[in-house]
Amino acid sequence: MSQVHYLTTPLTDEDIMNLKAGDIVYLSGTIFTARDAAHKRLVDLIENKEELPFQLDGAVIYFVGPTPPKPGEPIGSAGPTTSYRMDSYSPTLIKHGLKGMIGKGKRNQAVKDACKEYKAVYFGATGGAGALLGKLIKEAKVIAYEELGPEAIRMLKVENFPVTVINDAYGRDLYEEGRKQYEVKD
Amino acid sequence: MxxxxxxxxxxxxxxxxxxxATNLPEDALKKLKEAHEKEKSPVARKVLEQLLENAEIARTEKRPxxxxxxxxxxxxxxxxxxxxxxxxxxxxxxxxxxxxxxxxxxxxxxxxxxxxxxxxxxxxxxxxxxxxxxxxxxxxxxxxxxxxGGGSENVSRARVLAPAQGPQGVIDFVKEVISEAGPNPCPPIIVGVGIGGTFEKAAISSKYALFREAGKPNPDPAVAEFEKELLYELNKLGIGAMGMGGTETVLAVHVEKNPCHIASLPVSVNVQCHSSRHNHVTL
The missing domain is CATH 3.30.360 (Dihydrodipicolinate Reductase; domain 2)
Known part of the structure; x- marks a missing residue:
């Protein structure tokens, strides 16, 4: 049966081990945005043993490229983007302390294995709910790669940001389990 | 002139x-509400609730x-x-x-x-x-x-079948595309299928199929029947809203059929996410 958790970042190993595929989590605190281009740069920095623009230990990365904010607002619409484009980069970040990723859509086996080996989870947020999710972001600040526009790294402050555990640190996958339950075989 | x-x-x-950008059209909204009523999975129903709430916030606060x-x-x-x-x-x-x-x-x-x-x-x-x-x-x-949007374009596919594969070949191909897509295109989705014509004609037809009012059947009764069959087959996949498992994966299937070359059977599947933002103006 799915459980509801209220968690504040940074996440600890204990937080992670309490989460199971299908659980609902309301996240608060600081999270960081990054898409393909920013991921590539982060992994390059790690490989060159250079300093990252934010502390990766316990961090949560949100795969999102928001719309421009209207005057007086911190951010525009901000729902998740499809995660598989980050699959080739995520295991390196997880190995270096990343605890959570928020996106939508399937991850590959290497990401699932890294979640299991280094205690991390992949959260799904509701794709196409950008207006609703953007409202839950209280502050946003570009902290690196401003020239990437929507793909720049932003530091976000969120309050009770609703996500669902898709891949947990036990190797379970909600997409596979949920689908099996409702699939009608001929 | x-x-x-x-x-x-x-x-x-x-x-x-x-x-x-901020007003989900009536047809898409109606289909989402129907899906919310019919959905058997509580997890997927919650996602659909979020989508309806999102549409309301977008409309009233003019957020994309x-x-x-x-x-x-x-x-x-x-x-x-x-x-x-x-x-x-x-x-x-x-x-x-x-x-x-x-x-x-x-x-x-x-x-x-x-x-x-x-x-x-x-x-x-x-x-x-x-x-x-x-x-x-x-x-x-x-x-x-x-x-x-890009997410649903990324899972769209085209293939030229052999004529002998016939309508069953088309059904198998569409099922393969939607099954493989799973959660990625932001289900519940609308599926546009372009059949016949040449390679590019099939693709453009599948795009144009998505411009039709959601759920409005093709005027050709045989094609409309084919749409119903596809809808039934695709919802058996169990993908559900945002791929978390459920009974309502596809809101509508729109098929556009074209005459084609005696040697070929082109098929294109263009996927539309639940945020089916379309409109028209006449000048």
């Missing part, structure tokens, strides 16, 4: 672009429904007794697109396909638009528009 001014086209397109405000795609029917003054029709549509995306605080999502550099300062903000033309009788210009 009736004359239509370039500036009037720019303005009409701009207003349509801004309105569509989704951060992926799409590439602008148009199907334009140009009456042959119309003359555009002060510039070309293509330029006017592009200009209206650019102004709408800037003034509506929408995202510039076009980039160079190799360098991936954003083209907003090179070609224009979220330009170029993708425009398909048809010349028709009359003295009007009808512009149909969709803001087409």
């Amino acid at each position: 009736r004359e239509i001014a370039y500036d009037d086209i720019v303005k009409a397109v701009k207003n349509m672009v801004i309105h569509t 429904l989704c951060q992926d405000t799409g590439l602008a795609v148009y199907f334009v029917k140009v009456g042959q007794d119309v003359h555009v003054t002060g510039g070309t029709l293509t330029d006017a549509i592009n200009k209206g697109t650019e102004e709408g995306y800037i003034e509506g605080y929408l995202r510039a999502s076009t980039c160079d396909c190799f360098t991936r550099a954003n083209l907003k300062d090179v070609i224009g903000y979220n330009l170029p638009a993708v425009i398909h033309y048809d010349i028709v009788e009359g003295d009007k210009i009808e512009i149909e528009y969709a803001a087409k």
Whole structure:
């Protein structure tokens, strides 16, 4: 049966081990945005043993490229983007302390294995709910790669940001389990 | 010859672009509500609730429904007794697109396909638009528009089947595409299927199928029956809203059929996410 958790970042190993595929989590605190281009740069920095623009230990990365904010607002619409484009980069970040990723859509086996080996989870947020999710972001600040526009790294402050555990640190996958339950075989 | 001014086209397109980004059309909203009523999975029902709430927030607070405000795609029917003054029709549509995306605080999502550099300062903000033309009788210009997101385009596929594979081959191919797509295109989805024609005709037909009012059957009863069969087959996959498992994966299947070469059976599947933002204006 799915459980509801209220968690504040940074996440600890204990937080992670309490989460199971299908659980609902309301996240608060600081999270960081990054898409393909920013991921590539982060992994390059790690490989060159250079300093990252934010502390990766316990961090949560949100795969999102928001719309421009209207005057007086911190951010525009901000729902998740499809995660598989980050699959080739995520295991390196997880190995270096990343605890959570928020996106939508399937991850590959290497990401699932890294979640299991280094205690991390992949959260799904509701794709196409950008207006609703953007409202839950209280502050946003570009902290690196401003020239990437929507793909720049932003530091976000969120309050009770609703996500669902898709891949947990036990190797379970909600997409596979949920689908099996409702699939009608001929 | 009736004359239509370039500036009037720019303005009409701009207003349509801004309105569509924050107002989910009635047909899509109705389909989402139906799915919410029918869905058996509590997890998927919760997702559908979020989507209905999102549509309400977007409409009342004028926030874009989704951060992926799409590439602008148009199907334009140009009456042959119309003359555009002060510039070309293509330029006017592009200009209206650019102004709408800037003034509506929408995202510039076009980039160079190799360098991936954003083209907003090179070609224009979220330009170029993708425009398909048809010349028709009359003295009007009808512009149909969709803001087409990337996630659902990424799972779309085309294949040329052997004629012997027939309608069952088409069903198998569409099932394969939607099954493989799983959670990625933001289900519940609308599936556009273009059958026949040439390779590119099938693809364009599958795109145009998505411009139809959601759930409105093809006027050809045999094709309408085929749509029903596909809808039933696809919902058996169990993918559900956002792929978390459920009974309501596909809101509607729209099939467009074309005559084709005796040697081929082209099929194209174009997927539309639940945020089916489309609109039209006649000038």
